[in-house]
Amino acid sequence: MLGSILNLPRNAKVLRSLSFDPFYNLALEDWLFQNIDFTNNPLVLFSQNSPSVILGSFQNPWKEANIKYLKRNGIKLARRSSGGGTVYHDLGNCNVSILTTKWEYDRKGNLEKICKVLRDNFFISCQVNKKLDIVYEGFKISGTASRIARGKAYHHFTILFSSDVYALTESLQSPLQDIIKTNATPSVPSPVINLSSVNEHLNADSFYSVYSDAVLRECRDACCYEIPADMHEIVIHSHKLSSWDRVYRDTPKFRISINPNIELVIEKGRVTTLEGNASHILEPLLKTRLCYQEFVPKYEEIVENFSECYSENNTLGFNTLIQNLP
Amino acid sequence: MSRVLYRHLNLLILSRARQIQVLTINKRYYQITHKGPTKFSTHLFEQKLHTSTALHKVIPYTLSDIGEGIFEVTIKEWYIQPGDTVKQFQEICEVQSDKAAVTITCRYDGVIKKLYHQQDALCKVGTPLVDIEVADDVEGGKVEKQEADSGKDEVTPSVDTTTDREVKVLATPPVRKLAKDLGVNITDVIGTGRDGRVLKEDLHNFVKPLYDSKTPTTVSWQPRPIVTSSEDKTMKLTPIQTVMIRTMTLSGRIPQFGYCDEIKAGKLREFKKLLQDIYSSRDGISLTYMPIFLKATSIALSRFPILNSVYDETEGTMIYKPYHNIGLAMDTQHGLLVPNVKNVEQKSIIEIAVELMEMHKLGVSGKIKPEQLTGGTFSISNIGAIGGTYSRPMILPPEVCIVAIGRIYQPGGIGDYVINTSYSADHRVIDGATVSRFSNFWKELIEEPALISAELT
Numbered sequence: 001m002l003g004s005i006l007n008l009p010r011n012a013k014v015l016r017s018l019s020f021d022p023f024y025n026l027a028l029e030d031w032l033f034q035n036i037d038f039t040n041n042p043l044v045l046f047s048q049n050s051p052s053v054i055l056g057s058f059q060n061p062w063k064e065a066n067i068k069y070l071k072r073n074g075i076k077l078a079r080r081s082s083g084g085g086t087v088y089h090d091l092g093n094c095n096v097s098i099l100t101t102k103w104e105y106d107r108k109g110n111l112e113k114i115c116k117v118l119r120d121n122f123f124i125s126c127q128v129n130k131k132l133d134i135v136y137e138g139f140k141i142s143g144t145a146s147r148i149a150r151g152k153a154y155h156h157f158t159i160l161f162s163s164d165v166y167a168l169t170e171s172l173q174s175p176l177q178d179i180i181k182t183n184a185t186p187s188v189p190s191p192v193i194n195l196s197s198v199n200e201h202l203n204a205d206s207f208y209s210v211y212s213d214a215v216l217r218e219c220r221d222a223c224c225y226e227i228p229a230d231m232h233e234i235v236i237h238s239h240k241l242s243s244w245d246r247v248y249r250d251t252p253k254f255r256i257s258i259n260p261n262i263e264l265v266i267e268k269g270r271v272t273t274l275e276g277n278a279s280h281i282l283e284p285l286l287k288t289r290l291c292y293q294e295f296v297p298k299y300e301e302i303v304e305n306f307s308e309c310y311s312e313n314n315t316l317g318f319n320t321l322i323q324n325l326p
Numbered sequence: 327m328s329r330v331l332y333r334h335l336n337l338l339i340l341s342r343a344r345q346i347q348v349l350t351i352n353k354r355y356y357q358i359t360h361k362g363p364t365k366f367s368t369h370l371f372e373q374k375l376h377t378s379t380a381l382h383k384v385i386p387y388t389l390s391d392i393g394e395g396i397f398e399v400t401i402k403e404w405y406i407q408p409g410d411t412v413k414q415f416q417e418i419c420e421v422q423s424d425k426a427a428v429t430i431t432c433r434y435d436g437v438i439k440k441l442y443h444q445q446d447a448l449c450k451v452g453t454p455l456v457d458i459e460v461a462d463d464v465e466g467g468k469v470e471k472q473e474a475d476s477g478k479d480e481v482t483p484s485v486d487t488t489t490d491r492e493v494k495v496l497a498t499p500p501v502r503k504l505a506k507d508l509g510v511n512i513t514d515v516i517g518t519g520r521d522g523r524v525l526k527e528d529l530h531n532f533v534k535p536l537y538d539s540k541t542p543t544t545v546s547w548q549p550r551p552i553v554t555s556s557e558d559k560t561m562k563l564t565p566i567q568t569v570m571i572r573t574m575t576l577s578g579r580i581p582q583f584g585y586c587d588e589i590k591a592g593k594l595r596e597f598k599k600l601l602q603d604i605y606s607s608r609d610g611i612s613l614t615y616m617p618i619f620l621k622a623t624s625i626a627l628s629r630f631p632i633l634n635s636v637y638d639e640t641e642g643t644m645i646y647k648p649y650h651n652i653g654l655a656m657d658t659q660h661g662l663l664v665p666n667v668k669n670v671e672q673k674s675i676i677e678i679a680v681e682l683m684e685m686h687k688l689g690v691s692g693k694i695k696p697e698q699l700t701g702g703t704f705s706i707s708n709i710g711a712i713g714g715t716y717s718r719p720m721i722l723p724p725e726v727c728i729v730a731i732g733r734i735y736q737p738g739g740i741g742d743y744v745i746n747t748s749y750s751a752d753h754r755v756i757d758g759a760t761v762s763r764f765s766n767f768w769k770e771l772i773e774e775p776a777l778i779s780a781e782l783t
Contacts, residue, residue: 057420057427058402084425103530105393107426132425148392149429150415151527183446185422252402252445 011040012219014212017047019229022078022089025049027237028227029097029154030081038101038152044215045097045156046208049089051164052076053171056084056145056185060251062290063180064187067324069170077326079247082156084145085187088171092163092194094204096211097156105153107132107144113214114142114159121210122199131188134159139193161203162196175320182254244269248290248326259317266290281306292325383462384439386454389421392428398450399423401443406456410438414520418456421449433518436460463522497524505529566661577720582750585761586716589769591734591743594618597775605676616654616708617678618778619731622771624650624670625781627704630764634703636724637755644755647703653722654682655707658689664722665694666702675778706731715746726752727761745772 015032017025025047032043052075053065061067061077064086070077089095098110111128118124126136134142134157146155172189174180195202216222240246249269256264262282265273271285284301288294299318392399399421406418412432421428440457443449495513497505501524505512508529515532517524563571598615605611627634627650636645653666665688667673667681688694707719710733719730732746747768751761771777 056425058422081427082425083422083427101530102393107394144425146426147428148426149417150431151530 011042012215012222013041013043014215014222014224015043015045015227016208016212016224017045017227017229019227020048020050020091021229021238022049022052022054022076023238023242024229024234025095026054026078026080026241027234028231029099029156030241031234031237032099033147033149033152033154036099038099038104042104042219043097043099044212045099046212047095047097048091048093048204049095050076051088051090051167052078053086053088055079055086055247056187057081057147057250058083058185058252059086059187060180060182060184060254061248061326062251062256062324063174063177063182063184063254064172066171066174067326068175071326073167075167075171076242077247078241079250080145082145082147082154083185084143085185086172087143087158088163088168089158090163090167091204092196093158093160094207095156095158097154099152099154102148102151102153105146105148105155107146107155110155111142111144111157114157114211117207117211117214118195118202122195122202122207124195124198124202132157133190136193136195136198138191140190141193141195159207160192160194161207162194163192165192165194168192174324176256176324179257179320180254181257182252184252184254244289244291244326256321258321262317271295290325292322295325296322382436382459384457384459385434386442387433387456387458388453389430389449389451389455391451392423392426394424394426396423396426396451398448399428401445401447401449402427404441404445406438408438408440412436412438412458430455432458434458434460435520495524496521501526501529564661566663570662573722574720576723580721580723581753582721583753583758583761584718585749585751585758585765587747587765587769589745589747590773591745593775594745594772595734595743601675605679609676611676611679612683613676613679614682614711615734616682616706617675618772618775619706619708620652620654620667620670620678620682621673621675621778622768623652623704623706623729625771625778626764626768628671628781629767630760632756632760633727633751633764635726635755636703637726637752638724649703651701651703653702653705653725654685655705655709655719656685656689656694657712658692658694660692663689663694663699664702664705665689665698666705668701671783674782704728710734710745716748719748719750721750721752726756 017028019025019028028047029045032045036043051073053070055061055064055078057080059079061079065077067077069075096114108128111132111134114134115126115128118126124136126134126141129135132144133140141160142157144155144157146153172187212224216224251266251269253265253267255275256266258264261276262278263275264271264282264285265275269291270287270289272287274282274286281302284298285295288298299322389399400423401419402422403420404418405420406412406416412418412435414433414435415431417429418432418438419430421430436458438456439459442454442456449455496517496519497512502512504526505515505524510529510532512524512529515524515528518528519525594615598613598618601618602613605613631646632644634647634650636647638645649668650670651666651668652670653664656663656665665685667678667685670678673681685694685698688698702722702725704725705719705722705728707717707728707730709717709719710731713733714730715732715735717730717732719728721728728750730748730750732748734743734745736743747765749761749765771781
């Protein structure tokens, strides 16, 4: 059904997703990327997500996100297929994804168009910096990521209007970040600002109408579509994206230093090796997934069996880790 | 397997008699090395073990350009390992650079022999990613540069003079069509598909350098040499400039508001064409859109006489003029002049056209009479004759209104023709509603020119 709307021989389509589920929107983007031919048919996908943290494709969720805070506040955690760093999304920001052939891939051009729209319609003067962030007076208002595969490419970016900056800061600060050693892509934190504090008329809806208007005026025979939030194929794919396998198992190999004497090596989300002079005690932890359900019972088993090594004050440093398990 | 071997042996016996160099079984190419009357080449048996390749060689597969000036990437994940058989377009690894995640696919069918980089290592663009063992006809089997003349159609096979065999360009019908659409000679394109097939990607890669440069390749453009004069040049003002300065300064003091509209010009075009066909052949009158615009304006002014008035600041009165002397902004060699056609309300479209023809001749030769330049009550600027859509014309005092008409065009290049009008009016004495109603009425006349005849006295 989706295919029959979009495979018309027209130039440029603006799509707006009616779903606020981050997994659904990521699945939608993936589906469009895999199934639609972008030759003479660039797509602009506009979406918003309920509070969630989105990791880059090869990042480490334990290191990038404050899993304890996320669980307590019902914030979802997802992994996208493009590169870049971890971002916090909520209804106060919007996500724009521009899907084209790889020959039309032009990240700087896309972002400069945004700056132009903001300047002409909302009188906000922003610049695009070398990292392809959009910056207003030194504060970041947009982050970029992209993906290229098989002659197609997409460039997606966020724009901050009235996001919960407190939640953003808390969510992206992991207590485990210092004890995790990895080659995964690190996130670079930047100070941010909400654009609606600069111009109160600017919000996701007003931006969408102005930006889609600008895109449509540029392209001949362009049109707008709203994508419903319950398309069957997309829902099925979104289940895959919300699974443990995608979010946690796809993390590249990394190490956790519980203390100078204990190091866990995690591959595919499971403990595969123990290093250090306490490794014989910690054997039950091998092959467990790094999640509360599997890890904690084994850990408590160890505590029981080796109670003489443990006391209230000496938990061998596992407390922080256990509090931050998904 | 044994059945194939038997058939194979039969053919070998035949080939020994006929010295066939290339043999095909089930579209697989085998090269037979003929060692002697009684010995079979052990090469035959070796070939049986490799199901899809004949002679093989190991070539490095380099990381192709990702664009955006990226020169280095990090290998994030390998999807294959040494010893794996890969097919063309199979994903072999995921790399990342500057927030772009890129999936690299393999160009060839073959067997991976070596990975040049570990996970998380850096790989420079243009350097090898993997070593891959491929069929010998890869690279060599690609379509050679044809020495056939360019007059040949790309669909028919061209003769390769080097090997003296007919070489067909392999490509599927959609790819051939795309080549035709792009204006590309398919025999010029190097095919990277199976058996040297030309693929859509190959056409894109071939065509891309031509389209990347913004200027067409056939036009050689030289930048204009920058001429800098050594000093300022002071010029006296021309008479027209002096008048313009005075008029526009006065105009600038008038609080003016703008009003714009878009008018469908389909029927106008037909109407004009009709008049033009008849009157130019029969009476030698060249007809433009202006006489029609002038007449429509006059009809509309009869309905809205306030727009044909003069505001007398000193007396504090509005003087409604009984005649419509409509000025026409004219771009002459000396500058902007606005001669007016007197009493448009009493003239027919053709009479106006004749008068405009004469006025144009006078304008070109610089002989416009002074009485033509005074006494105007309303002005029209046909800036669209040169270009433009909407504009902000300035009122010529002591008039209270002016309209600028843009060019006739099709938005987006297809569909209805439209024409844009931009009014400016003196907001001290004219309100928006009046101009809007005037504009709507004028619009009706232009969109349906037959109505003009209904309004004639």
